[in-house]
Amino acid sequence: MVPPSHPSLPEDIPVKVVLLTRLAPGSAIDAVQLVNPLHDPSTATTLRRRGAELVLTDGPFAESAEPVASLEEVDVDRFDDAVDLAARRPGAGIGAVEVRSVQEDPDDDDDDDDDDAPAVAPAEGRRYLFLHALPTDRSTVVAAPTGSLPDWLAAPLTRRAVLAGNRLRPSAPSTAATVRVRNGETVVEPGLQGGRGQEIAGYDLITARDLDEAIEVARPHPTLAMGAIEIRPLVMA
Amino acid sequence: MTVDVDGALQAAFRAEWGRIVAGLIRMTGDWALAEDCAQEAFAAATRRWPVDGVPASPGGWLTTTARNRALDRLRRSAVEARKLEEVLAMQHDPDPAQPIEDDRLRLIFTCCHPALALEARVALTLRTLCGLTVAEIGRAFGAGEAAMAKRLVRARAKIDHAGIPYEVPEPEAFPERLPGVLAVLYLLFTEGYAPHEGDRVVREPLTEEAIRLTRLVAALLPAEPEVRALLALELLHDARRPARTGADGVPVPLDEQDRGRWDAGRITEGAALLDGLDPAGDGPYALQARIALEHDRAPAPALTDRSAIAGLYGRLAVVAPSPFVELARAVAVGLADGPEAGLALLDRLESDRRITSGHQLAAARAELLRRAGRHADARTAYEAALARVPNGAERAFLERRRAEVGER
Numbered sequence: 268m269v270p271p272s273h274p275s276l277p278e279d280i281p282v283k284v285v286l287l288t289r290l291a292p293g294s295a296i297d298a299v300q301l302v303n304p305l306h307d308p309s310t311a312t313t314l315r316r317r318g319a320e321l322v323l324t325d326g327p328f329a330e331s332a333e334p335v336a337s338l339e340e341v342d343v344d345r346f347d348d349a350v351d352l353a354a355r356r357p358g359a360g361i362g363a364v365e366v367r368s369v370q371e372d373p374d375d376d377d378d379d380d381d382d383d384a385p386a387v388a389p390a391e392g393r394r395y396l397f398l399h400a401l402p403t404d405r406s407t408v409v410a411a412p413t414g415s416l417p418d419w420l421a422a423p424l425t426r427r428a429v430l431a432g433n434r435l436r437p438s439a440p441s442t443a444a445t446v447r448v449r450n451g452e453t454v455v456e457p458g459l460q461g462g463r464g465q466e467i468a469g470y471d472l473i474t475a476r477d478l479d480e481a482i483e484v485a486r487p488h489p490t491l492a493m494g495a496i497e498i499r500p501l502v503m504a
Numbered sequence: 505m506t507v508d509v510d511g512a513l514q515a516a517f518r519a520e521w522g523r524i525v526a527g528l529i530r531m532t533g534d535w536a537l538a539e540d541c542a543q544e545a546f547a548a549a550t551r552r553w554p555v556d557g558v559p560a561s562p563g564g565w566l567t568t569t570a571r572n573r574a575l576d577r578l579r580r581s582a583v584e585a586r587k588l589e590e591v592l593a594m595q596h597d598p599d600p601a602q603p604i605e606d607d608r609l610r611l612i613f614t615c616c617h618p619a620l621a622l623e624a625r626v627a628l629t630l631r632t633l634c635g636l637t638v639a640e641i642g643r644a645f646g647a648g649e650a651a652m653a654k655r656l657v658r659a660r661a662k663i664d665h666a667g668i669p670y671e672v673p674e675p676e677a678f679p680e681r682l683p684g685v686l687a688v689l690y691l692l693f694t695e696g697y698a699p700h701e702g703d704r705v706v707r708e709p710l711t712e713e714a715i716r717l718t719r720l721v722a723a724l725l726p727a728e729p730e731v732r733a734l735l736a737l738e739l740l741h742d743a744r745r746p747a748r749t750g751a752d753g754v755p756v757p758l759d760e761q762d763r764g765r766w767d768a769g770r771i772t773e774g775a776a777l778l779d780g781l782d783p784a785g786d787g788p789y790a791l792q793a794r795i796a797l798e799h800d801r802a803p804a805p806a807l808t809d810r811s812a813i814a815g816l817y818g819r820l821a822v823v824a825p826s827p828f829v830e831l832a833r834a835v836a837v838g839l840a841d842g843p844e845a846g847l848a849l850l851d852r853l854e855s856d857r858r859i860t861s862g863h864q865l866a867a868a869r870a871e872l873l874r875r876a877g878r879h880a881d882a883r884t885a886y887e888a889a890l891a892r893v894p895n896g897a898e899r900a901f902l903e904r905r906r907a908e909v910g911e912r
Contacts, residue, residue, distance in 0.1 A: 306665040306666070307661075307665075309658055309661070309662060310661065310662045310665040310666045311666075312619040312666060321680070323618040323619050324621075325619060325620055325621040325624065325662070326621075393667045475667075476667075476669075477667040477668070477669040478617075478619060478666050478667045478668050478669065479668075479669050479673070481667075482619075498666075500665050500666045500667060502665075
């Protein structure tokens, strides 16, 4: 394999990243090859708030030629190692694997980390991924969502439902990369592609009885004050 | 045998289709299987009833037949063996904690779940509850059969994969969930009443399906005033259907309709439904129904209580604010207090881009100007409306009006 070249990526200290496999709908790849495989984006439901009203729409928060098909958390020593890992994922050869850095929270030491034993055993049920969509330029919105996040994390319904979750660092050439393998060659593009108005700013992996319960878990989340939550069902083994 | 077998089949289809499909979905959790087995049961009835005679309980016969088909299918398919065990276990051991509930109510709430796109909700409702074929639904909404089939497959896949529950929501969730159901029923009715495309003003079967379905929901949720109000609204509008279209297919304006052809039975039923509602709690459907009733009970256009109507539109503008309600209110005020008062209200809408792109604002302005005797201004407004209106019956009507003011 040709070593990836990405001069603007930082040589970082140990980091936690997530790998988002992005695949065009109908790509020939089996769910068993993916970590946390998601159902087709046509099964997505997007939540937004309009005044006091919660508005649901059918489909993902933004149209994409290559929607998210899987999400995997990895711990690496350097960001470059994550890029190497991404290039070895099956999706990189068909679609793309997006590498995103996790936002380590200085205030509450790994409090929302999945290493934490949940206070209550997670409910049996279906699994869903919440993708939090916020404006790409988050300078205007940072204050509001962080304020009530601890409240959401402490809510009984949340504690029973959430299995894992993290905030992601705003995408920049130093925090994100899009990795593809074409004709045996690894192509790394720093940052995210396209000038989308909103980007994935965080995620939660939850378990719920059905979509209605998943919506109830998402309803009080501070993201909805200025962005959207896309709920994606996971393919169950 | 002199029994009308075709009539019995049709009646059974209308009465039983939705109930059978709803029951099979609860039993198997498989929407496509449920529809197929219901279809097969009716096909069997079409073969058997002319020979064996119409059974004493057509609904019971159809339910048993459909259920047996479903069990057969599950038995034949090895992967479904586990599901069959669950189904059989469930039949012997009904969950005592579950209140007895009409399966059709679950089906309505699932078909009309807000996580589904509105078009998908309408298509699913027509297919599963009313039993319209995919081709019929495609025709009703100007989509091809293949496109409609794809939409239905996608909607069923979403219900299955995303885990949209097959249940009636808790009463606390009704304020959030019921409007979605009513929106589908109302859309079915308005699509049948004033289709967007084509030039037939009334698609009879769809308004009939909408009324039948609203009647069912009203019977299943007797405590919900807005459901009754929606049924009243549909009946009070549908009462005018016989007089609404001229021989040439052009819509006849309300004031020119032959009121003797209105359906008095529907007006009486609609009025009785509204009588049972507390006006203080009126929502958008009740207010629209009361407006329709004011028109329906006037023996002649000149005897219409225009002030009452303007007042009701004022309340509607508070409960359900929208530029289209404001437009209707302006016209009502124009008729109650004189065209100039209405025109002044219309002026306020000129900057609202949600409404200026369509033809309705210009058409309303033209109508009030015509009534004010300002024919030159009216003609200009009709031209503006005609520049925006799509082809069809509405266009023919506006052209006629323009000719009327143009000849002066």
